[in-house]
Amino acid sequence: MTAERRELLSGNExxxxxxxxxxxHLGTGYPGTPSTEILETLAAIGGKAQWAPNxxxxxxxxxxxxxxxxxxxxxxxxxxxxxxxxxxxSAAYTGVSGALVVAVADDPGMASSQxxxxxRRYAIAAGVPVLEPSDPQEAHDFFFRAVELSEQxxxxxxxxxxTRVSHSKGSVELRPAGPPPRSPHFERNIAARVLIPAYARPxxxxxxxxxxxxxxxxxxxxxNLVLTGTSDLGIIASGVAALHAREAxxxxxxxxxxxxxxxxxxxxxxxxxxxKRCVVIEEGDPVIEELCLTHGIPVEGKPEEDRxxxxxxxxxxxxxxxxxxxxxxxxxxxxxxLCPGCPHxxxxxxxxxxxxxxxxxxxxxTLGVLPPFEAMDxxxxxxxxxxxxxxxxxxxxxxxARRVVSVIGDSxxxxxxxxxxxxxxxNPPPGGHxxxxxxxxxxxxxxxxxHPATGRTLSGQPTHELSLEGVCRAIGVEDVTVFEEHSNKExxxxxxxxxxxxxxxxxxxxxxxxxxxxxRRKQESLAAQQERVTCxxxx
Amino acid sequence: xxxxxxxxxxxxxxxxxGVLRATDVIAETAFLAGYDVKKTEVHGMSQRGGGxxxxxxxxxxxxxxxxxxxxxxxxxxxxxxxxxxxxxxxKPDGVxxxxxxxxxxSLTHPKTLNVALLGVLSQxxxxxxxxxxxxxxxxxxxxxxxxxxxxFELGRQADGKACRRE
Numbered sequence: 015m016t017a018e019r020r021e022l023l024s025g026n027e028x029x030x031x032x033x034x035x036x037x038x039h040l041g042t043g044y045p046g047t048p049s050t051e052i053l054e055t056l057a058a059i060g061g062k063a064q065w066a067p068n069x070x071x072x073x074x075x076x077x078x079x080x081x082x083x084x085x086x087x088x089x090x091x092x093x094x095x096x097x098x099x100x101x102x103x104s105a106a107y108t109g110v111s112g113a114l115v116v117a118v119a120d121d122p123g124m125a126s127s128q129x130x131x132x133x134r135r136y137a138i139a140a141g142v143p144v145l146e147p148s149d150p151q152e153a154h155d156f157f158f159r160a161v162e163l164s165e166q167x168x169x170x171x172x173x174x175x176x177t178r179v180s181h182s183k184g185s186v187e188l189r190p191a192g193p194p195p196r197s198p199h200f201e202r203n204i205a206a207r208v209l210i211p212a213y214a215r216p217x218x219x220x221x222x223x224x225x226x227x228x229x230x231x232x233x234x235x236x237x238n239l240v241l242t243g244t245s246d247l248g249i250i251a252s253g254v255a256a257l258h259a260r261e262a263x264x265x266x267x268x269x270x271x272x273x274x275x276x277x278x279x280x281x282x283x284x285x286x287x288x289x290k291r292c293v294v295i296e297e298g299d300p301v302i303e304e305l306c307l308t309h310g311i312p313v314e315g316k317p318e319e320d321r322x323x324x325x326x327x328x329x330x331x332x333x334x335x336x337x338x339x340x341x342x343x344x345x346x347x348x349x350x351x352l353c354p355g356c357p358h359x360x361x362x363x364x365x366x367x368x369x370x371x372x373x374x375x376x377x378x379x380t381l382g383v384l385p386p387f388e389a390m391d392x393x394x395x396x397x398x399x400x401x402x403x404x405x406x407x408x409x410x411x412x413x414x415a416r417r418v419v420s421v422i423g424d425s426x427x428x429x430x431x432x433x434x435x436x437x438x439x440x441n442p443p444p445g446g447h448x449x450x451x452x453x454x455x456x457x458x459x460x461x462x463x464x465h466p467a468t469g470r471t472l473s474g475q476p477t478h479e480l481s482l483e484g485v486c487r488a489i490g491v492e493d494v495t496v497f498e499e500h501s502n503k504e505x506x507x508x509x510x511x512x513x514x515x516x517x518x519x520x521x522x523x524x525x526x527x528x529x530x531x532x533x534r535r536k537q538e539s540l541a542a543q544q545e546r547v548t549c550x551x552x553x
Numbered sequence: 554x555x556x557x558x559x560x561x562x563x564x565x566x567x568x569x570x571g572v573l574r575a576t577d578v579i580a581e582t583a584f585l586a587g588y589d590v591k592k593t594e595v596h597g598m599s600q601r602g603g604g605x606x607x608x609x610x611x612x613x614x615x616x617x618x619x620x621x622x623x624x625x626x627x628x629x630x631x632x633x634x635x636x637x638x639x640x641x642x643x644k645p646d647g648v649x650x651x652x653x654x655x656x657x658x659s660l661t662h663p664k665t666l667n668v669a670l671l672g673v674l675s676q677x678x679x680x681x682x683x684x685x686x687x688x689x690x691x692x693x694x695x696x697x698x699x700x701x702x703x704x705f706e707l708g709r710q711a712d713g714k715a716c717r718r719e
Contacts, residue, residue: 327621
């Protein structure tokens with residue numbers, strides 16, 4: 015792979031190809047739209063990639079790789095970084111010996127998420143540089159730079175993607191593989207890696223010093239480009255918003271920030287001095303705007319209304335024209351729904367008809383909130399169903415408390431439901447509790463990824479299978495029922511009624527493979543058969 | 554960074570209809586023709602039977618991956634209910650390509666509706682039939698190629714423009 019090649023790739027795919035070319039030793043993460051395809055692609059093209067039970071574990075595994083002088087990639091969606099924040103903040107203090115690149119995909123507009131938090135806030139809070147590619151080509155190119163930066167300064171580096179970078183395709187000039195990475199090996203450095211207060215205090219000072227040096231590096235990093243144009247107005251933009259801005263105002267001078275933090279202050283100051291007025295166009299929070307203002311650089315931001323949702327060429331035109339009409343009402347399109355024949359349907363019909371108060375969770379089954387079920391009362395973050403259900407059980411009057419049910423999917427349960435079960439047994443509500451684990455044997459919503467309880471790795475290889483009933487019993491739940499008679503609606507209702515009427519903690523595992531997962535398994539085995547007998551078409 | 558002569562196409566339908574595959578094929582065809590191409594789509598929740606929209610743009614140089622509202626040259630509608638929510642994407646003299654443009658009953662497989670509408674679209678674009686077929690080959694597994702090529706031809710013939718095979 016020495017000659018350059020051009021391919022039509024998504025941002026996620028382009029980043030994975032860069033990871034392979036950089037010789038990344040291990041890619042790890044947890045599935046989350048729009049980040050999921052990075053690791054799937056990395057595995058498909060021959061890299062080592064694996065799903066972790068959650069983002070925190072993934073970050074820690076990646077950190078271990080980077081402590082061992084290896085190159086690590088860790089991927090997640092924006093809310094996954096909340097889960098992985100604990101190791102990230104400390105990794106910024108300890109630094110790394112190899113490379114640690116954290117690819118985080120934000121979802122402005124919330125196509126498939128519970129909030130639209132801006133990952134750049136984390137970069138600043140943790141003290142970690144953040145790169146913002148605008149398209150698949152830059153997702154590819156910037157990854158090489160992220161590895162370089164991480165190794166040169168011994169710092170974790172965040173690559174912030176957004177939906178329109180991750181899930182847009184474009185032609186990508188694939189760069190040849192760089193020089194091979196160092197061979198992983200352990201070097202003892204207790205004072206750097208062990209964050210007891212005596213070592214952490216100097217580590218914080220080192221972090222702040224390092225950020226100053228990186229800011230200086232960023233002045234000449236080549237990641238920030240000035241696109242020529244007239245000087246009566248200047249635009250500072252990052253990510254896909256920079257492309258929207260260039261299209262909306264092709265004659266306007268534009269500073270495209272490829273690395274927004276640490277801000278290349280001199281570069282920005284010089285740019286702003288050269289124009290009459292300067293507007294910052296960025297998707298999400300006013301991060302660059304605030305950084306500029308903090309450094310005393312006079313810029314204008316976008317209206318508060320444009321903090322919400324995705325930007326577009328039309329929105330940028332409106333911002334630049336200073337028009338602030340109310341946003342058009344969202345087009346009424348068909349809402350998503352549980353698939354016909356989905357095994358979750360029976361469960362939500364029962365929860366609705368039995369008048370349950372449902373603490374829900376994140377996954378396809380969140381669609382149980384919509385008609386015709388409307389059988390979900392809370393949904394906040396991964397794993398919250400169990401804790402929230404317990405809290406409701408503790409305080410509600412008995413006639414309401416006894417109707418509270420926590421509903422969580424299999425992948426979500428492994429991600430962050432286990433500690434909820436520990437809590438249920440440690441501090442059981444007086445009236446007991448009912449936890450329903452909807453085990454469809456896959457991570458369905460993000461596109462059918464395997465997880466520790468499916469017994470298959472990211473690449474579909476067999477591995478140890480976590481037993482959901484076994485782990486619940488091991489934690490101390492005596493009453494664990496596995497329900498597999500999917501066609502028998504009445505017997506499920508009878509079971510649920512029985513468990514709701516007894517005042518003790520219990521778990522019901524409703525097990526039935528997702529129909530899409532089942533179909534895909536069949537297609538894959540069919541394709542594998544065909545591949546054995548058919549020649550591949552020529553390129 | 555000129556945006557002149559960019560062709561803008563929006564494909565709308567519902568989950569499971571092959572909206573994303575349709576824009577994959579268009580993007581691949583334009584890519585094979587040597588154009589700069591960008592396509593964009595939204596995954597996740599919307600794929601559970603909800604409305605799905607995907608944009609594809611090609612030309613000498615494409616900036617934003619999203620077709621600005623009111624600038625689509627073509628709007629392909631795979632499901633009639635998705636026309637109104639997406640009509641605003643079309644430019645005033647833009648072309649709507651809906652299921653009424655072909656004889657849906659003559660499709661060997663209803664799932665190939667997306668490719669049949671690409672056949673109709675292909676009549677308006679200066680991209681050779683060979684490139685379209687190459688793109689179909691790249692976008693579908695071998696066992697699904699012939700049924701899709703058939704659907705493409707059906708669409709291409711809809712107004713009497715058959716694909717001439719060597």
